[in-house]
Amino acid sequence: MPFKSIVRELKDMKDGIGSLSRKGIQGRLWRSRTMSYVAPDAVVPFEPIQQGRWANLPPELLLDIIRRVEESETSWPARTVVVFCASVCKSWREITKEIVKTPEECGKLTFPISLKQPGPRDSPIQCFIKRDRTTSTYCLYFGLTPSENESDKLLLAAKKIRRATSTDFIISLVADDFSRASNTYLGKLRSNFLGTKFTIYDSQPPKDSAIQHTSRLSRRFSTSQVSPRLPAFNYSIATVSYELNVLRKRGPRRLHCVIHSIPVSSIQEGGTAPTPTSFPLCIDENTSSPLIPKGSEPSTYFSSPTLLSLPEALVLKNKSPRWHEQLQCWCLNFRGRVTVASVKNFQLVAAVDPSLNIPAAEQEKVILQFGKIGKDIFTMDYCYPLSAFQAFAICLSSYDAKPACE
Incomplete structure (x- = not known):
């Protein structure tokens, strides 16, 4: 069978997956209206039955097919064909996961877990954020500039929720579901009362990081509000602090960010940053957490673990701008990616000890x-050792009001 015919039939999925219906295949897609890829190891709570001619292909032939598909998929959203391969059955998914490399190695985003993995070392991944003031939502898209059809390039979305003493930004994989009970929930950003300090929470523990579980239990949700499949914890992975400007001095905001989950050794020669390979398991109705008291409803109690900060956590600081006499403003070299002056603009570099x-x-x-490049459009470029999720959360902190820092 010609190679093009194989790819064409992968897209169709009408008669090549045995007893798995087309409805079942679409059920594995991440909200196809807002996402263009699937999470073969996180979304599907069961193993697909290996039947039909596609599951029975010889491993050598299957490996060659998927490798050729992956090598031909260099642009977005063309990599959806790679995702289709992973959604056929278990054997296809396992081989696809072996072939697809991390963003650090290939500079490409393929599966949702790529958004939690460090970016490439050489050139940054270029994205843009679109703000909707009416709904208080912020959408992160892949690409240089906005296009007519943005739905197939959506990476992450966040919703701003104002509270009495803080502001929360709930981060999700889709733009229409920001519930923590959803399997699309990734984490959140929370500010203090003044909006000068922010904490980034992740729904999964950082790899190779120390986690301390506290014994404090809180009734945060009622049984009717929570799905039986729900991430058990929020893990504090970073803090973003803005310097107070009490004297009202001229100049942009000053901030520094401490990434507790990334060691400073990751930017040294030969260093590596934590790279998760899959999403964590969720609380299931048939399992119980050892932190939940006996006789209590598993869906109503959640512990609040604390991430023990690494001895030498990575610290980022904003790059100092220079004063331009002719323009009478502070300037930074954004290499053409920023076109509008704004107090929100910043560049982060590593703040390291000379020793x-x-x-x-x-x-x-x-x-x-x-x-900023437009009224409600901003660019975001990130690279190793930050992930798209971490970079997006840091940028969200710039949107909150900071009267004490202006």
């Missing part, structure tokens, strides 16, 4: 860049 002997070029390397 660590990290090359100067690495210290000046921009890890995260955020800036």
Whole structure:
């Protein structure tokens, strides 16, 4: 069978998956209206039955087919064909996961777990954020600039929720479901009362990081509000702090970010950043957590674990701008990615101890860049060791009101 015919039939999925119906296949897609890929190891709570001619292909032939598909998928959203391969059956999914590399290695985003993995080392992944003031939502898209059809490039979405003493940004994989009871929930960003300090929470524990579970239990949800499948915890992985501007001095905001889940050694030569390979298991109605008291409803109690900060956590600081005499404003070289002056614009670089002997070029390397290009459109470029989720959460902190920092 010609290779093009194989790809064409993969897209159709009408008669090649045995007893799995087309409805079942669509059920594995991440909300096809807002996402263009699937999570073969997180969304499907069961193993698909291996039947039909596609599941019975020889492993050598199957490996060659998926490798050729992956090599031909270089642009977005063309990599949906790679995702179709992973959604056929278990054997296809396992081989696809072996072939598809992490963003750090290939610079491409394929599966949802890629959004939790560090970006590429050489060139940044370029994205943009679109703000909707009426709904208080913020959508992260893949690409240089907005296009006519943005639904197939959506990466992450966040909703701003104002509370009496803080502000929360709930981060999800889709733009129409921000419930923590959903399997699309990834984490949140929470501010203090003044909006000068933010904490980033992740729904899964950082890899190779110390977690301390507290014994405090809180009744946060009623039984009727919570799905039986729900992430058990929120893990504090980073803090973003803005410097107070009590004297009202001229200049942009000053901020620094402590990434507790990433060691500073990750930016040293030969260093590596934590790279999750799958989403965590959720609380199931047939299982119980050891932290939940006996006789209590599993869906009504949740513990609040605390991430023990690494001895040498990665610290990011905003790159100091220079004063332009002719323009009479503070300037940074955004390399054409930012076109509108705004107090929200910033570039983050690593703040390291000189005793660590990290090359100067690495210290000046921009890890995260955020800036305005339109009324409600901002660019976001990130690279190693930050992930798309971490970078998006840091940028969301810039949207909250900060009267004490202006």
